[in-house]
Amino acid sequence: MGHRAVPEHTHPDDVPVQVALAALADPVRLQLVRELAGAGDWERSCGTFDVPVGKAALSHHFAVLRSAGLLEQRDQGRGRVNRLRRTEFEARFPGLLALVLREEGAGT
């Protein structure tokens, strides 16, 4: 089936710090970011994340991460693949990703 529309993205340079913090202040999104950080660019498709939420909620979390400049997505075949915008997010918010990634599993 694929997805209905090309996802909207926000570049980290256009993200207020408050939006970035709110995106990361959620256990599901932290988990998504951590899994993405452990994978290569475009390696993970949307259905492969180990998070305890349904499809609609997952779709919402992806949208929040895109609007915070953390996630890039593109359609590939019948699915959608993901990339953590590590370099450009780091340039905008130096050290922030490192802070959340260093505490693997300690986010709750």
Added chain:
Amino acid sequence: MGHRAVPEHTHPDDVPVQVALAALADPVRLQLVRELAGAGDWERSCGTFDVPVGKAALSHHFAVLRSAGLLEQRDQGRGRVNRLRRTEFEARFPGLLALVLREEGAGT
């Protein structure tokens, strides 16, 4: 009148990163932190902050900041005075306060 009970505090060392991020991902609390950062320790009393919320909401925001290891409060006379836990929060989450403080007024 004063306050009913001595406020509970959490040391930054005991704060999960997710709690710290959530505490800072709010415009009112960001404003409180920024005003505290611009003042000396114990210089600001609770009624002196320029935030558009009532007493109950303000009290809640102070509690969130205390539980995130960002704020220390103590009673003084009939009021309560405040201190940003800058040094110990910085030791726990290096660079995080700097990120939110550098964007004065750009938090929304």
